[in-house]
Amino acid sequence: MDTPNTYRAGPDERGHFGLFGGRYVAETLMPLVLEVERAYAAAKADPTFQAELDGYLATYVGRPSPLYYAARMTQHFGGAKIYFKRDELNHTGSHKANNCMGQILLAKRMGKRRIIAETGAGQHGVAVASVCALFDLPCTVYMGSVDIERQAPNVFRMKLLGAEVKPVTLGSATLKDAMNEALRDWVATVDTTYYLIGTAAGPHPYPAMVRDFQSVIGREVREQIMLAEGRLPDTLVACIGGGSNAIGLFHPFLDDPGVRMEAVEAAGLGIDTGKHAASLTGGKPGVLHGNRTYLLQDDDGQITEAQTISAGLDYPGIGPEHSWLHDIGRVNYVSATDREALEAFKLCAKLEGILPALEPAHALAHVSRIAPRLPRDHLLVVNICGRGDKDVFTVANALGVKL
Amino acid sequence: MSRIADRFAALRRERRAGFVIYTMGGDPDYATSLALLRGLPKAGADLIEIGMMFSDPMADGPAIQAAGVRAHKAGATLRRTLDLVAEFRREDQTTPIVLMGYYNPIYQFGAQEFAAEAKAAGADGLIVVDLPPEEDVEFRPHAETNGLDVIRLATPTTDAARLPAVLDAASGFLxxxxxxxxxxxxxxxxxxxxxALKPIRKQTGLPIAVGFGIRTPAQAAEIARVADAAVVGSAFVQLIAEHLGPDGKPRPGLVDAALRFVGDLARAVRSARVTAGA
Incomplete structure (x- = not known):
């Protein structure tokens, strides 16, 4: 495959990243996504929109998040110099707030009076519920009944924030089904309602828009590492489910050939067991939720269930830009199992006094594999995209501890 | 002419609207589904839509999603649905069959192979719900090469600016x-x-079938006064669901009850006695 002049020009005007992306939606939804596309293009070109967003990111979300030199972890592995991008310090505890703040301002600009969203682990749902409270907009969050059961604290948080949490019992009753249900709601309520998608997937313009809002992560890292080290990093590492934190970190660096990028999918119980959430490693291209991308599916094209200890990575697809970056080889996609993620979770807690969410624990698991073999002047940045407080019950359960 | 065009031409001669029934292929099992299909023309269905089950049918409500789940459990696949069409076609050469579903199973089957095999099985048209005009370049040519109608959806949100894109290369009916x-x-x-149909009729001569939200004979008759055909789907698959035992197996009388319901709907449509647009 030819190497493009730039990796940052996509998508094309119809939302394609090479073979991937697009707008595979029913005609009932098509006018809606076209409306969002027009509104986002106008907002993006409007300096007052960006200024308002920057203001809220600084004073409400808490940006910029620090770039922290993890000295003890560096010492422990004895190789690469490890930096943490501390996006877990954002308001609501994850990178999700970056995107929610951007999209809620767009929804307001579009005159929408009601917000809907899907959530898996509940991190996106909590972030949506928070910005809806802030702007006094009614909010309905669709969540699979299986996820509601295993993420009870986040369900309660959303309710405290004033959101209505609607359980979804259809299909596998997890994130993909919550997304189906949110799309169905949207079709029926288009006049008043904005659908706030939480990851860099869905029909165009969502993958590009969510990427743009999350790219604040990578832009900050560029500035911060220049201040700290006077040069760009050698390797970036991020976990990947739908892929919004990873694309946010990577995108500003895609055209820097010296920067290597590694994205870590959830291998669950192991890729060869079939019980995993690694769409790129264990799936093949298909069409779901409005875009063409790598999907976990059977030979008949039926979508199969993802499985991982990390509810936030529990999605059978991946953002279309990642599928493209995978196929052209710009980003290296690997995976880590539940067990490896748990080990990394414990190690990070002990060495750095930071409880990472189970999602970035997958990224840390990969760091533990590559860091020891890298030279000491190798600069490695890993995105700690969420904090682990939400996961203590899951971790205790996995470690056989009764709380 | 295609079976679909023939059928709408005949309806125009009879000065009445058509009745279109939707049934999920393989629901509740292959044999029952085939028995239903075979009984539908005699019960009064002018055209049959057969659903191709998909795990994530985002444009469908709970009734049709549940029908897909039942079919899947009973072993339905895209290939088995084509088998159903072929078996139906052995005994019925005139009733048009439209296959309706989502793109991913077709994409995995191979768009070209699917179009060829659907035609060989005896299908006449295709509705691929999540393949809007903007994305169907890799599929539509194969359908056209095989003489299959590509049926497009228009909705209350399809405004005047968008309508030409929807109608471009649409065939069979809208x-x-x-x-x-x-x-x-x-x-x-x-x-x-x-x-809503007025501006659409100005831009196309295609027959217009109206569906989503028609549940009773009275509603079907009302639609038949303004449209070229009325489509009933969810109410039919729900009736099938009501005739299943706790084990999900069909109870005796399911096929008769379902066909009786179709008969009631078809009679209502026929007695509306109005050719839309005339």
Whole structure:
């Protein structure tokens, strides 16, 4: 495959990243996504929109998040110099707030009076519920009944924030089904309602828009590492489910050939067991939720269930830009199992006094594999995209501890 | 001429609207599904839509998603659905069959192979719900090469600016989605539909079938006064669901009850006695 002049020009005007992306939606939804596309293009070109967003990111979300030199972890592995991008310090505890703040301002600009969203682990749902409270907009969050059961604290948080949490019992009753249900709601309520998608997937313009809002992560890292080290990093590492934190970190660096990028999918119980959430490693291209991308599916094209200890990575697809970056080889996609993620979770807690969410624990698991073999002047940045407080019950359960 | 065009031409001669029934292929099992299909023309269905099950049918309501789950459990696949069509076609050469589903199973089957095999099985048209005009370049040519009609959906949100894109290369008939929402959740409002069809008729000579939200013979008759055909789907698959035992197996009398319901709907459509647009 030819190497493009730039990796940052996509998508094309119809939302394609090479073979991937697009707008595979029913005609009932098509006018809606076209409306969002027009509104986002106008907002993006409007300096007052960006200024308002920057203001809220600084004073409400808490940006910029620090770039922290993890000295003890560096010492422990004895190789690469490890930096943490501390996006877990954002308001609501994850990178999700970056995107929610951007999209809620767009929804307001579009005159929408009601917000809907899907959530898996509940991190996106909590972030949506928070910005809806802030702007006094009614909010309905669709969540699979299986996820509601295993993420009870986040369900309660959303309710405290004033959101209505609607359980979804259809299909596998997890994130993909919550997304189906949110799309169905949207079709029926288009006049008043904005659908706030939480990851860099869905029909165009969502993958590009969510990427743009999350790219604040990578832009900050560029500035911060220049201040700290006077040069760009050698390797970036991020976990990947739908892929919004990873694309946010990577995108500003895609055209820097010296920067290597590694994205870590959830291998669950192991890729060869079939019980995993690694769409790129264990799936093949298909069409779901409005875009063409790598999907976990059977030979008949039926979508199969993802499985991982990390509810936030529990999605059978991946953002279309990642599928493209995978196929052209710009980003290296690997995976880590539940067990490896748990080990990394414990190690990070002990060495750095930071409880990472189970999602970035997958990224840390990969760091533990590559860091020891890298030279000491190798600069490695890993995105700690969420904090682990939400996961203590899951971790205790996995470690056989009764709380 | 295709079977679909033939059928709409015959309906025009009879000065009445057509009745279109939707049934999920393989629901509740292959044999029962085939028995239903075989009984539908005699019960009064002018055209049959066969659903191709998909795990994530985002434009469908709970009734049709549940029908897909039942079919899947009973072993339905895209290939088995084509088998159903072929078996039906052995005994019925005239009733048009439209296959309706989502793109991913077709994409995995191979768009070209699917179009060829659907035609060979005896299908006449295709509705691929999540393949809007903007994305169907890799599929539509194969359908056209095989003489299959590509049936497009128009909705209450399809405005004048968008309509030409929807109508471009549409064939067979136009499927007008009568309500804002997914299948089977709201009632269609006839006065609204009458107004909505006017600008569409100015831009196309294709027959217009109206569906989503038609549940009773009275509603079907009302639609038949303003449209070229009325489509019923969710109410039919729901009736099938009501005739299943706790084990999910069909109870005796399911096929008769379902066909009786179709007969009631078809009679209502026929007695509406109005050719739309005339």
């Amino acid at each position: 499927y007008y989605v009568a309500v804002l929402g997914v299948t089977g959740t709201k009632a269609a409002v006839t006065s609204f539909i009458t107004e």
